[in-house]
Each structure stands twice: as structure tokens, then as C-alpha cells.
Amino acid sequence: MPSYExxxxxxxxxxxxxxSLVDYERAGGYQALRKVLGKIAPDDVTAMVIKSGLRGRGGAGFPTGVKWGFLPKDYTGPRYLCCNADESEPGTFKDRQLIERDPHQMLEGMAITCYAIGAETAYIYIRGEFVLGAKILEKALAEARAAGYIGRNILGTGINIEMWLHRGAGAYICGEETALLESLEGKRGLPRVKPPFPATHGLYNKPTVVNNVETLANLPYIVNRGPEWFASIGSPPKSTGTRIFCVSGHVKRPGNYEVPMGITCRELIFEHAGGMRSDKPLKAIIPGGASAAFFTDQHLDVKLDFESVAQAGSMLGSGGVTIMEEGTSMVWAALRLMEFFYHESCGKCTPCREGTSWLVQTMRRIWTRRGRLEDLETLTDLCQNIAGRTVCAFGDAAIAPITSTLKHWRHEYEELIRTAEAAGSAELVMPATRH
Ligand SMILES: Cc1cc2nc3c(=O)[nH]c(=O)nc-3n(C[C@H](O)[C@H](O)[C@H](O)COP(=O)(O)O)c2cc1C
Structure with a gap:
């Protein structure tokens, strides 16, 4: 058992x-909702969440209460909460576990959020592949409705909060909040240009909050045990609470580990995940899902909190921590991730749509020993022309595997190219065909 709670x-x-609802209630479930409904003013709930320091667990780490506070106060029409349960970031599998193993925790967090922001309707956007999770959530929603925790006149307070489950069709981009909203509205999941932000122009152009499953699941505990308690956990003041890290790759015990924010990569890998699978030295760490820049063994003592990981040149992102051992080709690893991003680019922005295609073609050519040294300049140039030039953060995410592996393991690219040149297999022209 872990030494922390x-x-x-x-x-x-x-x-x-x-x-089940019975088990959740026995563990103290829905007490937080009872505590806030009609008893604490909605703005005070938001103030509590701001004080706790809770930041979004979906990727960007935006302060949750601050985001809620952006909704217009004087707007009397409908407003919405959308729970982002799309979780399609490679190497990330924590929301799935929260949904499958303790669904009411997240539903209670959603009800508290709806109360705080004045929303009477909430949607859960769950990725299509989570078939079991969707079934479990439907059952939990029915249980919560029957018990009066959601629906009309909740617990006799006169407050209405309805929740609906919406299954996605399996597109990574639909995890991006505005693409999610488009998809929820029945349109093709393409990101919207921001501003305006969902806080003012969200679902059906109404004020909307989009929050991640793990973010929402924290709320009952913040209400029950107080914002000061939450703010004392982790790396205060900017990275409070725990984080569920999804550890995968070449470790002995891959899995989800909930730890206080701020433990080091070394502690997570060697104390929690059992160390390296074959006892080979560690070579690379992806600290925050496929969109995060690679770390090397020199980063083992970086603290896993928002600031420390950012200062070290990557991001905490989705909490997906992938470990690679000595002997793994970094060119191959970057190519695999690049193929994912190429496949998932929604096509709206030219730099991302065309750039990811050319990146994959160039990477494949290097990996299959047909590359030339100039290809490294092409890769860099392509990445520079994608960075910051797209409507959403997908473009910046897509180039992270290449820019970071080129930075730390350029020699591996060069070795493959030298092999190609020595064998006379380097190609002068890029194949014209798109794949
Ligand atoms: C390409 C892309 C994919 C994303 N996928 C997810 C996702 O699967 N789940 C998620 O919660 N957030 C995802 N996000 C982040 C969301 O846009 C948004 O920031 C998040 O849902 C906000 O919730 P939070 O503040 O609770 O973190 C993604 C962002 C981008 C750019």
C-alpha cells in the first residue's frame, strides 16, 4: 500500500x-452534493475550487475554478457542462478506470459543477471504444436518477440537473474541447477557432464548461474536506492534489498510480512501477502522453508537477507516462507516434494536414534506410511550419515526438542515414505518392 492517502x-x-450506488454512498458518496445544494452559494463553490488550486487533468492544466468563473454572470439562458471522457491520448488510461470502477464519483463531481455554474444540463462525451464504460455509466446514471441525485428537483431542493451520455465515434480530435462540442452538436468533429471560448460560446453557442473526468472526480473531496486540505497536497501552490499517472512501456508493473503531484520520475518508475522490465538502463520517458516531448535518463529527477515538467521542456499533459529501455530506437518510436498523429489529423488546417503527411513520409524513408542527411533539415523545417500555425494544439502536439527525439538522439537519425548512404539506398527524391 502507498504511504500517502x-x-x-x-x-x-x-x-x-x-x-455501485450503494457502495459509493457507504463510502460517503453524495454527501458533498448534499452539503452544497442550496446551502452554499454557487459562487462560493467556485471560490472554494479556486482556493483548492485544482487544475484541469485533461491536458492543458487550466485552473478549474477560474475557468468556471469565466461564464457570464448576467446570462439567463441555458448553460452547459460537458464532461470530457474521450481519453484518446496514446498511453493514457486513467479516465477509463475512474469511469469503470467508480462512476458515481465523477457524476457527483459533475452535479457539483452544474450547481456552481448554474447548468441544468450536462453531457458526458465518452469515446466510442469505451463500450464497457458507457454501459457502466448508463447504469450509474439510472441509479443516481432513481435516488434523486440527478433529474428534476434534486433531493427536494428545487434544483434541476439532467445528465446525458453521448458516445463518440472514435476520433482523437474529438477530445479537443471545441471539436467535442461540434461532434456533440451532431457535426463533424473539427476544432473551432478560439476566441470566442466555450465559456461564452460553447455548446449550441451557449456558455459552457468542458472538464476532464479526473478533474471532476476531485470535486466531492474538495467540498467534503475543504480547499485548504486539497491545496496542501502535492506541489503547492501551483500543482495541488494528486495525479493519476498511467505508466506504460518497459516497466515491470505498468498501470495507473495515484500519487501526490510532485514526486519524481524516478520514484514513479522505480518505486511504484517496479523499475525497468528487463533491468536494462532507462533510455527515454514520455511524461505526459504522446503529445509531450520526450525526456532522457537525465530527467529522472524532474518532479512530476506542472511547472517542473514544463521547465524541463515537456508537459504533464494527460498523465500518460511511457518508459523506454536502452535498445529502443528513438527514430522508430517517433515514427510510430507520428503515424498516429498523421492518421488522426482532422484535416482542417493545412500545416497539420499536409505537414503530418510529409513528416510520416520523411520518417519512413529514414527508418527504411532510404534517407539522406537533408531529410533532417526537412523534418525541422516541417515542424517549424506546423508549430503555432494551427487552430488547435494538435499541430504542436504532433511535432513533439520528432523535435524532441531530434534534439536528444539526432545521432540515431544520422546513423540510419549513413547506413543508407553506405548501401547506396538513399533516395534523391521523395516518393510522389501519398499513402
Ligand atoms: C488534440 C487534443 C486532444 C485532446 N484530448 C483530450 C481528451 O481525450 N480528454 C481530455 O480531457 N482533454 C483532452 N484535450 C484537452 C481539452 O481540449 C480540454 O482542455 C480539457 O478537456 C479541459 O478539461 P480540464 O480543464 O478539466 O483539463 C485535448 C486537447 C487537444 C488539443
């Missing part, structure tokens, strides 16, 4: 806990 995974780590 798990928050979000505490129930599911309790033997016999099924995630």
Missing part, C-alpha cells in the same frame, strides 16, 4: 468495492 482511487482499492 489515495483520493480518487481509494474506493476502488477497497476490497469488495463494486462502484
Amino acid at each position: 489515495p483520493i480518487l482511487t481509494k474506493n476502488m482499492l477497497t476490497p469488495g468495492y463494486t462502484g
Whole structure:
């Protein structure tokens, strides 16, 4: 058992806990909702969340209460909450576990959020592949509705909060909040130009909050135990609370680990995930999902909190931590990720649509020993022409595997190219065909 207190995974780590409403209530579930509904003013709930320091767990790490505060105060029409349960970032699998093992925790967090922002309708946008999660959520929603925690006149307070589950069709881009909103409206999931932001022009052009599953799951505990308690966990003042890190790759015990924000990469890998799978030296770490720049073994003592990871040149992102051992080709690893991004580019912005295609073609040519040294300049040039030139952050995410592997392991690219040149297999022209 860990020496710190798990928050979000505490129930599911309790033997016999099924995630049913009865089990959740027995563990103190829905007490936070009872505490706030009609008893604490909505703005005070928002103030509490600001004070806790909670930041979004979906990727960007935006302060949650501050985001809620952006909704217009004087607007009397409908407003919405959307729970982002799309979780399609490679190497990330925490939301799935929260949904499957303790669904009411997130539903209670959603109800608290709806109350704070004045929304009577909330949607859960769940990725299409989460078939089991969708079934579990439908059941949990029915249980919560029957018990009076959602629906009309919740717990006799006169407050209405309805929640609906919407299954996506399996597109990575629909995790991006504005593409999610488009998809929820029945349109093709393409990101919107921001501003305006969802806070004022969101779902159906109405004020909307989009929050991640893990973000929302924290709320009952912030209400029950107070913002000061939450703010004392992790790396205050800017990275408070715990984080569920999804550890995958060449470790002995891959899995989800909920730890206080600010433990080092070394502690996460060697104390929690059991160390390296084959006891080979560690070569690379992706600290925050496929969109995050690679770290090397020199980064083992970087703290896993928002600031430290950013200062070290990457991002905490989705919490997906992928470990690679000595012997892994970094060119191959970057190519695999690049193929994912190429496949998932929605096509709206030319630099991303065309650039990811050319990046994949150039990377494939290097990996299959047909590359030339000039290809490295082409890769850099392509990345520079994608960075900051797209409507959403997908473009910046897509180039991270290449820019970071070129920075740390350029020699691996050069070795493959030298092999091609020595064998006379380097190609002068890029194949004209698109794949
Ligand atoms: C390409 C792309 C994919 C994203 N995918 C997800 C996702 O699967 N789940 C998620 O919660 N956030 C995802 N995000 C971040 C969302 O746009 C948004 O910032 C987040 O849902 C806000 O919730 P939070 O403040 O609670 O983190 C993605 C962003 C981008 C640019």
C-alpha cells in the first residue's frame, strides 16, 4: 500500500468495492452534493475550487475554478457542462478506470459543477471504444436518477440537473474541447477557432464548461474536506492534489498510480512501477502522453508537477507516462507516434494536414534506410511550419515526438542515414505518392 492517502482511487482499492450506488454512498458518496445544494452559494463553490488550486487533468492544466468563473454572470439562458471522457491520448488510461470502477464519483463531481455554474444540463462525451464504460455509466446514471441525485428537483431542493451520455465515434480530435462540442452538436468533429471560448460560446453557442473526468472526480473531496486540505497536497501552490499517472512501456508493473503531484520520475518508475522490465538502463520517458516531448535518463529527477515538467521542456499533459529501455530506437518510436498523429489529423488546417503527411513520409524513408542527411533539415523545417500555425494544439502536439527525439538522439537519425548512404539506398527524391 502507498504511504500517502489515495483520493480518487481509494474506493476502488477497497476490497469488495463494486462502484455501485450503494457502495459509493457507504463510502460517503453524495454527501458533498448534499452539503452544497442550496446551502452554499454557487459562487462560493467556485471560490472554494479556486482556493483548492485544482487544475484541469485533461491536458492543458487550466485552473478549474477560474475557468468556471469565466461564464457570464448576467446570462439567463441555458448553460452547459460537458464532461470530457474521450481519453484518446496514446498511453493514457486513467479516465477509463475512474469511469469503470467508480462512476458515481465523477457524476457527483459533475452535479457539483452544474450547481456552481448554474447548468441544468450536462453531457458526458465518452469515446466510442469505451463500450464497457458507457454501459457502466448508463447504469450509474439510472441509479443516481432513481435516488434523486440527478433529474428534476434534486433531493427536494428545487434544483434541476439532467445528465446525458453521448458516445463518440472514435476520433482523437474529438477530445479537443471545441471539436467535442461540434461532434456533440451532431457535426463533424473539427476544432473551432478560439476566441470566442466555450465559456461564452460553447455548446449550441451557449456558455459552457468542458472538464476532464479526473478533474471532476476531485470535486466531492474538495467540498467534503475543504480547499485548504486539497491545496496542501502535492506541489503547492501551483500543482495541488494528486495525479493519476498511467505508466506504460518497459516497466515491470505498468498501470495507473495515484500519487501526490510532485514526486519524481524516478520514484514513479522505480518505486511504484517496479523499475525497468528487463533491468536494462532507462533510455527515454514520455511524461505526459504522446503529445509531450520526450525526456532522457537525465530527467529522472524532474518532479512530476506542472511547472517542473514544463521547465524541463515537456508537459504533464494527460498523465500518460511511457518508459523506454536502452535498445529502443528513438527514430522508430517517433515514427510510430507520428503515424498516429498523421492518421488522426482532422484535416482542417493545412500545416497539420499536409505537414503530418510529409513528416510520416520523411520518417519512413529514414527508418527504411532510404534517407539522406537533408531529410533532417526537412523534418525541422516541417515542424517549424506546423508549430503555432494551427487552430488547435494538435499541430504542436504532433511535432513533439520528432523535435524532441531530434534534439536528444539526432545521432540515431544520422546513423540510419549513413547506413543508407553506405548501401547506396538513399533516395534523391521523395516518393510522389501519398499513402
Ligand atoms: C488534440 C487534443 C486532444 C485532446 N484530448 C483530450 C481528451 O481525450 N480528454 C481530455 O480531457 N482533454 C483532452 N484535450 C484537452 C481539452 O481540449 C480540454 O482542455 C480539457 O478537456 C479541459 O478539461 P480540464 O480543464 O478539466 O483539463 C485535448 C486537447 C487537444 C488539443
